[in-house]
Amino acid sequence: MIAFERDTSDPAFELIRGDAPLVVSMPHVGTGLPADIAARLTPEAATLVDTDWHLPRLYDFLGSLGATVIVATQSRYVIDLNRPPDGSSLYPGMTTTGLVPTETFRGEPVWVDASPTDTQIAERRERWWRPYHDALSGELARLRAQHPRVVLWDAHSIASVLPRLFEGRLLDLNFGTASGAACDLELIHAVLAPVWAQRHYSWMLNGRFKGGHITRHYGRPGDGVHAIQLEMAQAIYMDESAPFAFDAALSARLRPLLQACLGRALDWALKG
Numbered sequence: 001m002i003a004f005e006r007d008t009s010d011p012a013f014e015l016i017r018g019d020a021p022l023v024v025s026m027p028h029v030g031t032g033l034p035a036d037i038a039a040r041l042t043p044e045a046a047t048l049v050d051t052d053w054h055l056p057r058l059y060d061f062l063g064s065l066g067a068t069v070i071v072a073t074q075s076r077y078v079i080d081l082n083r084p085p086d087g088s089s090l091y092p093g094m095t096t097t098g099l100v101p102t103e104t105f106r107g108e109p110v111w112v113d114a115s116p117t118d119t120q121i122a123e124r125r126e127r128w129w130r131p132y133h134d135a136l137s138g139e140l141a142r143l144r145a146q147h148p149r150v151v152l153w154d155a156h157s158i159a160s161v162l163p164r165l166f167e168g169r170l171l172d173l174n175f176g177t178a179s180g181a182a183c184d185l186e187l188i189h190a191v192l193a194p195v196w197a198q199r200h201y202s203w204m205l206n207g208r209f210k211g212g213h214i215t216r217h218y219g220r221p222g223d224g225v226h227a228i229q230l231e232m233a234q235a236i237y238m239d240e241s242a243p244f245a246f247d248a249a250l251s252a253r254l255r256p257l258l259q260a261c262l263g264r265a266l267d268w269a270l271k272g
């Protein structure tokens with residue numbers, strides 16, 4: 001019997017606490033917008049086109065694993081929870097979006113007038129970025145006190161064709177471990193075993209997406225916290241054009257593979 005506790009005490013996130021050594025973070029699924037921020041979005045940005053759509057529904061099996069799940073409530077246009085708090089670039093020299101994006105992934109402006117000021121960005125950081133990270137670090141510490149090792153899975157998805165960000169069509173499954181720094185090699189081998197064993201989905205480890213701030217910051221193998229980011233091409237489970245509909249048939253095909261990967265991750269953590 002797994003006991004769960006749902007925590008909605010802070011409007012920046014929803015948290016479900018489990019007792020297994022597995023935390024799943026979904027920093028880009030939020031579609032919430034404070035009214036003053038919503039009023040400043042361009043029509044293109046107002047569709048929230050760069051959202052990591054439907055991940056809680058796709059990953060609907062996490063409860064059965066006893067995972068702790070933290071889900072952002074606000075849009076990434078309010079503030080990007082997977083960027084460092086000082087706004088430094090994740091991929092120096094390459095096109096990427098910042099702590100408060102000024103352009104969509106397609107290069108269209110996010111804001112109708114001037115971009116948010118440094119003061120406004122600092123306010124958003126304290127109001128929306130900080131609580132998510134305080135909760136995430138608190139959950140990792142809680143579970144780490146119960147288990148010798150804990151896996152953090154940072155779940156993402158993105159449109160599969162974005163010429164500004166990458167060439168051609170993105171591979172289906174893009175695993176990132178900060179080029180090996182964020183987790184034990186044995187863990188990523190365990191997670192990739194079911195991926196190796198199938199031929200339907202293309203995949204890559206530490207290619208274009210190596211893991212964002214969450215993976216790089218919290219993945220501390222020496223301290224028993226092992227982080228993996230999975231960036232998925234949205235075409236493998238949904239319609240990438242507005243209104244961004246969930247595809248139940250595609251999802252049903254993909255879900256068992258995700259479940260196998262997460263199951264392997266949990267087995268590895270429990271073995272420690």
Ligand SMILES: [Zn+2]
Nearest residue numbers: 028052156157
């Ligand atoms: Zn994302």
